Amino acid sequence: MPYYTFDLVVGNEFRNQGSIILEDLHLASDRADQLANELSQVKPELKARGCAVRVTDVDHRELYRTPLDPMPSWRRSR
Numbered sequence: 001m002p003y004y005t006f007d008l009v010v011g012n013e014f015r016n017q018g019s020i021i022l023e024d025l026h027l028a029s030d031r032a033d034q035l036a037n038e039l040s041q042v043k044p045e046l047k048a049r050g051c052a053v054r055v056t057d058v059d060h061r062e063l064y065r066t067p068l069d070p071m072p073s074w075r076r077s078r
Contacts, residue, residue: 004028009052028055029064040068
């Protein structure tokens, strides 16, 4: 089973949020979505900064990225 790492993306900075072995990328992307949702509730100020959660593999290749705010404020005002 593959090993996935989750990072909080803040601008050009990547803050490690942990790693886990999961069956496939589908499960890892689901976990990233859950983590993004949890972080946006615990630290709502991160949503306004355009932060995201990314998933990388053991070779540090980015496989998936999800924003903490799936609907940015500039889109809501339309």
